[in-house]
Amino acid sequence: MSEQENKKIIFSGIQPTGTFTLGNYIGAVSHWGKLQDEYNCIYSIVDMHAITVRQDPVKLRQHTLEAYALIMACGVDPKKSIAFIQSHVRTHAELNWILACSTQFGELSRMTQFKDKSAKHPDDINAGLFTYPVLMAADILAYKADLVPVGVDQKQHLELARNVAQRFNSKYGELFTVPDAYIPKVGAKVMSLQDPEKKMSKSDENPNACIYILDEPDVIIRKFKRAVTDSDSVVRYAEDKPGISNLMSIYSVITGKDYASIEREFDGKGYGDFKLAVGEAVADHLKPVRDEFARLMADKAYLKECYTAGAQAALNISRKTVAKAYRKVGFVDSM
Ligand code: TRP
Numbered sequence: 001m002s003e004q005e006n007k008k009i010i011f012s013g014i015q016p017t018g019t020f021t022l023g024n025y026i027g028a029v030s031h032w033g034k035l036q037d038e039y040n041c042i043y044s045i046v047d048m049h050a051i052t053v054r055q056d057p058v059k060l061r062q063h064t065l066e067a068y069a070l071i072m073a074c075g076v077d078p079k080k081s082i083a084f085i086q087s088h089v090r091t092h093a094e095l096n097w098i099l100a101c102s103t104q105f106g107e108l109s110r111m112t113q114f115k116d117k118s119a120k121h122p123d124d125i126n127a128g129l130f131t132y133p134v135l136m137a138a139d140i141l142a143y144k145a146d147l148v149p150v151g152v153d154q155k156q157h158l159e160l161a162r163n164v165a166q167r168f169n170s171k172y173g174e175l176f177t178v179p180d181a182y183i184p185k186v187g188a189k190v191m192s193l194q195d196p197e198k199k200m201s202k203s204d205e206n207p208n209a210c211i212y213i214l215d216e217p218d219v220i221i222r223k224f225k226r227a228v229t230d231s232d233s234v235v236r237y238a239e240d241k242p243g244i245s246n247l248m249s250i251y252s253v254i255t256g257k258d259y260a261s262i263e264r265e266f267d268g269k270g271y272g273d274f275k276l277a278v279g280e281a282v283a284d285h286l287k288p289v290r291d292e293f294a295r296l297m298a299d300k301a302y303l304k305e306c307y308t309a310g311a312q313a314a315l316n317i318s319r320k321t322v323a324k325a326y327r328k329v330g331f332v333d334s335m
Contacts, residue, residue, distance in 0.1 A: 010039040010182060011145035013046040013086065013136070016060065016067035022211035022282065023190035023200040025074065025289075026253050027151050031184045033075020035149070041081040042143050042314065043071060048086045048093070049136065052129040053121060066297065068307055070213070073292035082317075084310035086139070091318035095138035096131075098325050102168045103134050103160070111156060137161035140179050142318035147182040152189070155181060172328040175321070190250060193227040196242035214290055217283035224279030225272075235266035235274050244271070251278045254285045 012032065014020075020029060035041050045067045050060060064085060076083050086092055108114065108130055118125040128135075133156075140148055140161050150158050158181055165176035192198045194209035204210050208226050215223070229243040237245050237259045248262055257265070266274045296303055327333070 007038070007040045008146040009143055009177075010035055010041045010147045010149065011044075011140050011143050011179075012042075012149045013044040013049070013139055014067060014071065015050045016045050016047055016064040017050060018063055018202060019066065019212045019214050020070055020074075021190070021200055021202055022213060022250070025213050025286075026190050026250065028149060029071055029074045029076075031149060032071060032081075033077065036075075036077060036080040039147070041076075042145070042317075043076055043081055043083045044086045044089075044139060044314070045071070045084075046086045046136075046139065049132060052126065052132050053117065054124060065300075065303065066293075069293055069296040069303060070289075072296055072306070073289045074213075078306040078310055082310050082313045083306065084314045085307050088307065088311035089314045089318060091142050091315060091322045092135065092138050094322050095142050095318070095325060096135045098322075098329060099137050099141065099164050099168065100131055100134045101329075102171065103131075103137075103164050107160060107163065108133065111160070113153065113157070133157040133160045134164070137164045141165055141176045142321050143314075144177040144321060145179050146177060148179050149182040149184065168325075172325075175324055175328060191242065191246040193223055193246075196228060196246045211282065213286050214293060215286075217287070220283040220286070221276065221279035224275045224282065227275055229271050229275075233270050235269070235271070236263055244274075247275065247278050251281060254278075254281050 012028070014024070014028065032041065032043055045064055047060060047064045050064075068083070068085060071083060072078065111133055114130060114132065117129055121129075136154075136157050137160060140158075141164075148158055148161075158179065162178050165178045169176055169178075190200045192200050192204060192206075192209040193211070194204070194206045198204075198209075200210050202210055202212075208223050211220055211223055224247070227243060227247060229247075230241050232241065235244060235248070237248050239245070248259055251257070251262060252259060266277075
């Protein structure tokens, strides 16, 4: 990470739950690399959050390494940013406890993600699932992050982190920075290719609904060809054309073209041509990501070097914050 202290600090995390979707890419990870020059960026693969739902241990380990390689393949440079695996840095668990004691049962009970996930996994409503947002607050507050890039689904958790930071500061004295959400300038929400009213999600039963960033080009093109559209045949961005609008928004983010020029480009052409163009543009765009991912996964020693250095750097920053928090709550100095 750059030595410049005047840059703002960005923290973000992503769960290692299998390969990322085009939605994860466009909405989150593709921005991470672009922020590295302007900010001091800290990125984490949050494996501790992942175990709040049942995971196969062998797969979790594999997915964590893959997620780390993927964020690098998507542009995170471990020389410019701090990139690490959450469970490697003990301060997250330590601060989690401190913050849990400044978080109310009532506020955690209002979290919509907790309600959704406990409805989905009624046989495993564990305490970790309930206190998930406290660990997320610890992730952010341990580094005194100014800005946190998050999607809409995480806004409530970020709001909780802000409240906990303020509560701790007013109980014990100023320590934590109250973080703001970082909303990328472009970064459309990517919808399902089969039901454009729904968010693109890996848990969709229909395999054609979701593009994975490691999908082969022919698979990507085929899924776009099958994308659900409307019965009209004009390529135009409109609220009553959610399928076409979703494809236009993807095409726009990938190519940098605005809606007016896309409409001109496909004037008089049918949906078939348009879908093929979107599929090819996405497949071409993701090719270097796929190639770099393969290269990194074949070089485990290098990956290890990167995540080990990342964890060390993350610990160096966060242990100072945790030491101060321990003092403030009244723990006796240990060293
Ligand atoms: N909960 C986030 C998600 O599922 C992941 C996450 C964990 C995170 N800790 C974070 C995101 C801190 C931003 C900042 O998307």
